[in-house]
Amino acid sequence: VLGRVAEAVAGVTIHHLLDEAVCRPLGLTATHYAAAGERVEPVYHGKRAVECGQYLASQTARGGVIATNTELMAFLRAFFNGGLFDPAHIADPVFRPTQFVPLRYGSGMMRLAVPRVLSPLVPAPEIVGHSGTTGSFAFYCPSKDAYVCGTINQIARRPFDVVYRMLATAR
Numbered sequence: 487v488l489g490r491v492a493e494a495v496a497g498v499t500i501h502h503l504l505d506e507a508v509c510r511p512l513g514l515t516a517t518h519y520a521a522a523g524e525r526v527e528p529v530y531h532g533k534r535a536v537e538c539g540q541y542l543a544s545q546t547a548r549g550g551v552i553a554t555n556t557e558l559m560a561f562l563r564a565f566f567n568g569g570l571f572d573p574a575h576i577a578d579p580v581f582r583p584t585q586f587v588p589l590r591y592g593s594g595m596m597r598l599a600v601p602r603v604l605s606p607l608v609p610a611p612e613i614v615g616h617s618g619t620t621g622s623f624a625f626y627c628p629s630k631d632a633y634v635c636g637t638i639n640q641i642a643r644r645p646f647d648v649v650y651r652m653l654a655t656a657r
Contacts, residue, residue, distance in 0.1 A: 489547025500547050512560050512569065517553040519546050526552065529620040531641045538620060549618055558635045562615065562624045566633075596625075598646060610650050617645055625649055632656040 489500045496503055501519055509517050520526060520542035528535040542550040553561070564570050581590035581597040588604070590597045596617065600610035613634075615625035621638040623645040634652045638645045 492547065504551070508561065508570065512557075512564050514553070514557045514560060517551060517557045517561070519543075520550045520552050524552075527639075529639045529641055536641060542620075555636055558622075558624050559633060562626065562633050562635055566614075566626045598625075608650060608654070611653065613649060613653070621645055623649055627653050627656070630656045 492503055493500055498506075504517070504519060508514065520539060522540070522543045524539055524543065526537075526539035526542060528537050530536060542552065544550070561570075566576070567573070576593050576595070579593035579595065579597075581592035581595075583590055588598060588600055590599075594616075595614050597612065597614050598610075599612040602609075604610075611627050611629045613625040613627050615623070617623040617625075619641065621640040621643075622635075623637070624633075624635040626633050630653060632653055634649050634656075636645075636648070636652075638648055
C-alpha cells in the first residue's frame with residue numbers, strides 16, 4: 487500500500503522513484519526491482535533450492551529490490567549518514583516490540599539488541615537495519631561504527647549469527 491501511496495504522491499512509478507531518489511544520487515547501476523521473467527538466483531530452504539524470481543517481481547515496494555553487496559553497502563552508508571535524506575529523520579526512532587523478541591521495528595528499520603544474559607559467550611551489540619526473506623541483510627552497529635551487509639541465501643533461518651560473527655571481527 488505504501489508503494490502505491492508514494493506513486494500517487496510523486497506522480498511516477500515506484501520503479502522511477504527508486505531510480506531517481508536512490509540509484510542515481512548514489513551512482514548505483516545494478517540495483518533494481520525484480521522484473522517478471524528475470525533470472526534470479528535461487529535461495530534455499532535447508533538444502534532445497536527455491537526459485538523466487540516471480541515472488542520478488544510481485545513485491546516491488548515490499549522488498550523486491552535486487553542489489554549487489556557493493557551497492558547495498560553504498561545504500562546502507564548513505565541511509566545512516568545523510569546521503570539520501572536529513573539524518574534527523576532517523577535520529578531518534580521509536581522501536582516497537584514485535585512477536586519476534588528481541589527484534590523491534592520503527593522508522594522502516596529493524597533493531598536487535600540482545601540482552602547479555604541471552605548471549606553470555608558472544609557479545610551481541612545493538613544493530614539497526616533490515617534483513618530480508620531471502621536471507622539478505624544490511625545492518626549498522628552504532629557501538630562499533632560498523633556496517634555489515636550480505637546474504638546467506640537461506641529462508642529457513644535468520645542471518646543474525648552471521649552478522650554477529652562479522653561484527654566480532656570489527657575493531
